[in-house]
Amino acid sequence: MAVFTSVTLDDLSQWIKQFPLGKALALKGIASGIENSNFFLTTERGEFVLTIFENLGFEQLPFYVQLMRHLAERDVPVPAPVPTHAGELVVALAGKPAIIVSKLDGSSQMDPQPVHCAEVGSMLARMHLAGRDFPLHQPNLRGLAWWVETVPKVLPFLDADKAALLASELAFQRDFAAGPVYAQLAQGPVHADLFRNNVMFVGERLSGCFDFYFAGWDSWLFDVAVTVNDWCIDLDSGRLDQDRVLALTRAYHAARPFTAAEAEAWQTMLRAAALRFWLSRLYDFYCPREAEMLTPHDPTHFERVLRERIAVPAPGIQA
Numbered sequence: 001m002a003v004f005t006s007v008t009l010d011d012l013s014q015w016i017k018q019f020p021l022g023k024a025l026a027l028k029g030i031a032s033g034i035e036n037s038n039f040f041l042t043t044e045r046g047e048f049v050l051t052i053f054e055n056l057g058f059e060q061l062p063f064y065v066q067l068m069r070h071l072a073e074r075d076v077p078v079p080a081p082v083p084t085h086a087g088e089l090v091v092a093l094a095g096k097p098a099i100i101v102s103k104l105d106g107s108s109q110m111d112p113q114p115v116h117c118a119e120v121g122s123m124l125a126r127m128h129l130a131g132r133d134f135p136l137h138q139p140n141l142r143g144l145a146w147w148v149e150t151v152p153k154v155l156p157f158l159d160a161d162k163a164a165l166l167a168s169e170l171a172f173q174r175d176f177a178a179g180p181v182y183a184q185l186a187q188g189p190v191h192a193d194l195f196r197n198n199v200m201f202v203g204e205r206l207s208g209c210f211d212f213y214f215a216g217w218d219s220w221l222f223d224v225a226v227t228v229n230d231w232c233i234d235l236d237s238g239r240l241d242q243d244r245v246l247a248l249t250r251a252y253h254a255a256r257p258f259t260a261a262e263a264e265a266w267q268t269m270l271r272a273a274a275l276r277f278w279l280s281r282l283y284d285f286y287c288p289r290e291a292e293m294l295t296p297h298d299p300t301h302f303e304r305v306l307r308e309r310i311a312v313p314a315p316g317i318q319a
């Protein structure tokens, strides 16, 4: 359970007055997530989610929170941040930045079928298009620059075989990112963490997606690759399921057609997306933070995914 910062209903009684939400009636820590402290918050005005940010500073938050607001205003189903009476979206709680957002209906679909993948692909394309006029700019903080900085920190913990794979994949991705195909990829604000546990469904209808705290500017294709690497795989082997890949990428393409450069970069982007999460999981595993309770994600899962993407070409995407 990710509650790094303890907060009680009593602690909120004064604090909540700055929001137009009435009294806080109930507060319950949420038993998932590894980055932030999350709570379901019931007030006189309804159900909300309170997030206390453990690793992001006040200066970084406007990008995420304004992006959620921007997308919500354009009918992308994401949690809408609740402003205070003074119009602030981010305020201090227990000395850390905190935010209240609307609670989404539904629950995660942890056994997705092609129909769910199509919903995700379509929503992701609409999210990318809706982000085109978003005025704030922040790089993907878990992008290439972070990989370059972080790989040396985890290499000493790895056996020779894993270390060689990590180092060679980083070199491969650096080369690709410096080349002409990468330069042609469309960029914009991307979610960058659109896993099964960050999307809600009511039946087969996607009701919303959340957890924008890894969002940043990156290629749209990277976002598609991150999403496919979670939604369209067999979790035991890391292998792609062709029907789900096609459902997701065709639905995306129908809303925002892929370009020739994207079709060419596809296999490499799937590897980049696997590398990104193998590396962050290695980092969280070997360099953990203090927490009340913490369930680290398994790094070897994304090592398997990366080896699979290197060994077996994915179903292609067409421009």
Ligand SMILES: Nc1ncnc2c1ncn2[C@@H]1O[C@H](COP(=O)(O)OP(=O)(O)OP(=O)(O)O)[C@@H](O)[C@H]1O
Pocket (backbone or CB within 6 Å): 002, 030, 032, 033, 034, 035, 036, 037, 038, 049, 079, 101, 102, 103, 104, 105, 197, 198, 210, 211, 213
């Ligand atoms: N707006 C929302 N509406 C409904 N439930 C939500 C909302 N935001 C978060 N949740 C619930 O809280 C849980 C944890 O949230 P979230 O995934 O954002 O946490 P995190 O610590 O940032 O996680 P992660 O490990 O994915 O980075 C989610 O799995 C979901 O059940």
Ligand SMILES: N[C@@H](CCO)C(=O)O
Pocket (backbone or CB within 6 Å): 034, 035, 193, 195, 277, 280, 281, 297
């Ligand atoms: N989705 C990430 C966790 C951070 O949100 C992972 O599975 O490693």
